[in-house]
Amino acid sequence: MGILIDENTKVLIQGITGREARMVTKHMLDYGTEVKAGVTPGRGGQDVEGVPVYDTVRAALKEQEINLSLIYVPPAFVLDAVQESLDNGIKLLVVITENIPQKDVVKCLRLARDKDARIIGPNTVGLINPGAGVKLGAIGGDDPDRCFVPGTIGVISRSGGMTAETSWMAKRAGRGVSISIGIGGDPMIGSTPRDLLKLFARDDDTEAVIMFSEPGTHFEIEVAEYLEAGNFNKPLIVYVAGKFTEDMPAGTVFGHAGAIIEGEGSKPSAKMERLRQAGAKVVENYDEIIDYIKEI
Amino acid sequence: MARILEDVGKRFLAEAGIMVPESVTIESVSELDEALDHLEGDVVLKALVPVGKRGKAGAIKFPVDREEACSQAEKIFAMEVREFPVEKILVEEKVAINEEYYISAAYDKKAQLPVVVASTAGGIEVESMSRQHPDQIKKYHVDPFIGLPDYKARELWAELGISGGLLRKLGQLTSRVYHVFDKYDCTTLEINPLVVDEEEELLPADCVMATDDLAIFRQPELEEFVQVGSERLWRPLTELEKEIVEVNEADPYRGTARYIEVEGGEIGFMCGGGGGSLVMFDSLMRLGERPANYTEFGGNPSADKVYGLARGIISKPGVRGLLVCCNITNNTQVDKVAEGVVRALKELDKDPQEFPIVVRYAGVNDERGQEIFESAGIEYHGEDITMPEAARMMVEKIRDKNSAGRS
Numbered sequence: 060m061g062i063l064i065d066e067n068t069k070v071l072i073q074g075i076t077g078r079e080a081r082m083v084t085k086h087m088l089d090y091g092t093e094v095k096a097g098v099t100p101g102r103g104g105q106d107v108e109g110v111p112v113y114d115t116v117r118a119a120l121k122e123q124e125i126n127l128s129l130i131y132v133p134p135a136f137v138l139d140a141v142q143e144s145l146d147n148g149i150k151l152l153v154v155i156t157e158n159i160p161q162k163d164v165v166k167c168l169r170l171a172r173d174k175d176a177r178i179i180g181p182n183t184v185g186l187i188n189p190g191a192g193v194k195l196g197a198i199g200g201d202d203p204d205r206c207f208v209p210g211t212i213g214v215i216s217r218s219g220g221m222t223a224e225t226s227w228m229a230k231r232a233g234r235g236v237s238i239s240i241g242i243g244g245d246p247m248i249g250s251t252p253r254d255l256l257k258l259f260a261r262d263d264d265t266e267a268v269i270m271f272s273e274p275g276t277h278f279e280i281e282v283a284e285y286l287e288a289g290n291f292n293k294p295l296i297v298y299v300a301g302k303f304t305e306d307m308p309a310g311t312v313f314g315h316a317g318a319i320i321e322g323e324g325s326k327p328s329a330k331m332e333r334l335r336q337a338g339a340k341v342v343e344n345y346d347e348i349i350d351y352i353k354e355i
Numbered sequence: 356m357a358r359i360l361e362d363v364g365k366r367f368l369a370e371a372g373i374m375v376p377e378s379v380t381i382e383s384v385s386e387l388d389e390a391l392d393h394l395e396g397d398v399v400l401k402a403l404v405p406v407g408k409r410g411k412a413g414a415i416k417f418p419v420d421r422e423e424a425c426s427q428a429e430k431i432f433a434m435e436v437r438e439f440p441v442e443k444i445l446v447e448e449k450v451a452i453n454e455e456y457y458i459s460a461a462y463d464k465k466a467q468l469p470v471v472v473a474s475t476a477g478g479i480e481v482e483s484m485s486r487q488h489p490d491q492i493k494k495y496h497v498d499p500f501i502g503l504p505d506y507k508a509r510e511l512w513a514e515l516g517i518s519g520g521l522l523r524k525l526g527q528l529t530s531r532v533y534h535v536f537d538k539y540d541c542t543t544l545e546i547n548p549l550v551v552d553e554e555e556e557l558l559p560a561d562c563v564m565a566t567d568d569l570a571i572f573r574q575p576e577l578e579e580f581v582q583v584g585s586e587r588l589w590r591p592l593t594e595l596e597k598e599i600v601e602v603n604e605a606d607p608y609r610g611t612a613r614y615i616e617v618e619g620g621e622i623g624f625m626c627g628g629g630g631g632s633l634v635m636f637d638s639l640m641r642l643g644e645r646p647a648n649y650t651e652f653g654g655n656p657s658a659d660k661v662y663g664l665a666r667g668i669i670s671k672p673g674v675r676g677l678l679v680c681c682n683i684t685n686n687t688q689v690d691k692v693a694e695g696v697v698r699a700l701k702e703l704d705k706d707p708q709e710f711p712i713v714v715r716y717a718g719v720n721d722e723r724g725q726e727i728f729e730s731a732g733i734e735y736h737g738e739d740i741t742m743p744e745a746a747r748m749m750v751e752k753i754r755d756k757n758s759a760g761r762s
Contacts, residue, residue: 134569134572135572135573158569159569160540160567160569160570160573161462161540161542161567161569161570162499162537162540162567162570165462165467165468165469165499166499166500168467169467169468169498169499169500184685197685197686198685199685200684200685200686200718200719201719202719205683205717205738206683216630217630218628218629218630218631218633218682219628219629219630219685220627220628220629220630220631220653220681220682220683220684220685221628221630221631221634221682223682223683223684223685224631224682224683224742227683227738228741231741244629246462246464247462247464247467271630273629273630273633274633276464277464277465298634300630300633300634300637301633301636301637302637302640303633303636303637303640304633306640307617308590313615313632313633313636313649313651343641344638344641344743345634345637345638345741345742345743346741346743346744349741
């Protein structure tokens with residue numbers, strides 16, 4: 060089963076006729092993902108890799124059963140696209156687009172909260188469930204099996220590239236993943252690590268979770284508080300990247316746009332200490348992830 | 356995030372109906388006399404630089420007469436404020452201070468909403484303000500679809516003990532400040548201090564404005580004030596950094612190449628992915644080495660872009676080797692990476708026997724990539740090693756080279 064996506068996931072892609080979206084549509088279909096419809100205003104009636112394209116989300120929903128919207132529209136149109144899916148009752152949205160103005164992100168997230176819907180991203184590589192053969196977004200490219208093999212470890216990563224690498228580390232340790240999720244690199248995102256840990260806590264197919272973190276944000280403090288409240292009874296392995304940034308002049312952004320250190324608590328060393336106190340297995344050298352996985 | 360200088364920020368405030376102090380911007384001392392003729396009474400001279408704490412840096416002066424104004428302006432023009440040379444000075448009428456308040460608008464990342472902060476304890480740094488006068492600070496989370504109505508702003512100031520005509524004026528001004536914040540896609544708009552003078556008139560004595568560089572496409576007025584590539588740095592771009600911004604902008608829709616020069620270091624650092632680069636930099640530091648630069652590249656760049664980046668990295672003086680490493684790629688074509696790197700090495704005449712190189716690059720088209728690297732005499736690794744292992748190999752190679760050079 061896994062969390063968020065499984066065999067029952069039926070996908071609509073907003074912005075399906077764009078260059079990248081076309082390629083990703085093909086890769087998703089090849090992997091077995093049910094892509095039921097695409098939407099590009101003005102392109103209704105066309106198709107992409109055999110997937111019918113509609114002018115509006117409403118028109119797509121009249122003919123297709125959909126429960127997830129994958130958003131590939133350019134930054135200036137994301138707010139409108141998110142609003143369109145939410146207003147048409149879609150409750151799970153994956154926003155791939157990066158470089159969205161902060162004001163628009165805030166509005167998207169606000170609307171999703173009002174509608175009791177969930178957003179993954181923005182600025183995410185996507186997510187994948189190898190057991191179910193479902194992937195959303197560029198994650199895994201044209202060869203998902205290289206990094207993502209079915210297993211019982213959940214992966215939560217701030218970095219798209221490291222979602223793949225960390226899942227590959229699980230494979231190298233002789234295991235595989237239940238679900239791997241790129242949460243997105245923006246300062247504000249729809250689903251934080253704590254939100255996802257809550258889902259993993261209830262998922263029988265996930266034995267342990269690996270989290271890849273970066274400088275900045277309050278996410279790890281929230282996770283530490285969540286662990287301390289005693290709600291997560293599975294091993295949590297954490298690697299916090301970017302310790303070196305603490306020795307660099309303030310004001311520079313290394314890594315994602317969200318990686319701005321604001322306050323002591325968002326420094327990598329502080330996050331590591333705090334998570335260690337809360338009972339997480341905090342890795343100093345990225346390679347140690349393999350040792351911890353073998354202990355599970 | 357891009358800083359907008361004080362004179363422009365105040366112009367936007369004035370356009371929104373907020374009264375601001377009279378001022379003239381000068382670009383050389385020779386323009387000072389005319390500026391002083393234009394302004395009445397005492398003035399303040401402020402360096403127009405995109406960084407804070409100008410007062411502490413000696414870049415804000417209060418001259419007593421024309422003669423002193425002239426000598427102080429000369430000094431300010433000769434300064435660099437936190438590495439930014441002073442190209443303009445704001446000559447502004449000095450305001451009579453009765454009280455100093457504080458207003459800001461920004462995004463609260465945790466609440467994921469805009470937040471307006473008001474305080475009657477302005478005139479000091481916001482950190483000290485929060486520490487010393489928490490009871491004199493009020494915050495309000497704004498609904499981004501509604502904005503900040505006057506009445507909400509009045510409620511905020513009323514809670515801080517303000518009443519009478521001043522309350523009305525503060526309500527209106529605060530609402531207008533939020534309007535400017537919203538209109539120009541600001542990430543921060545801070546007025547500190549907001550001066551209350553003897554007649555209870557409100558005058559923003561400073562204005563710190565930063566706009567969202569991602570929204571520039573719908574802010575044509577701001578375009579001229581924003582330098583591409585500077586939004587993530589603590590200092591002006593170096594020549595090499597500017598060169599690589601150009602490489603990146605030459606083909607803005609395919610792949611990303613970011614480059615930050617770091618002081619010292621022998622290892623040319625060419626690592627991919629935002630997160631992957633952090634892992635590799637940390638791994639090298641753990642082994643006691645400091646890379647010569649930081650990079651992030653990915654998103655399937657063209658061979659030309661890879662070449663431009665590689666060339667820049669290698670050409671920094673003192674670079675004695677190159678580490679090319681990435682997480683297993685989702686879409687970046689390894690053969691394009693190989694083509695670009697090999698071309699840069701050949702053009703700069705770097706022989707892999709003399710100039711140690713470690714490559715760890717697995718992903719799309721990696722078999723072809725391996726061929727290109729290996730036929731240029733470069734040791735290639737893919738899924739046979741992890742990322743930290745590639746860092747260790749690089750460190751060993753460069754140390755071997757250095758000890759061989761010394762013996």
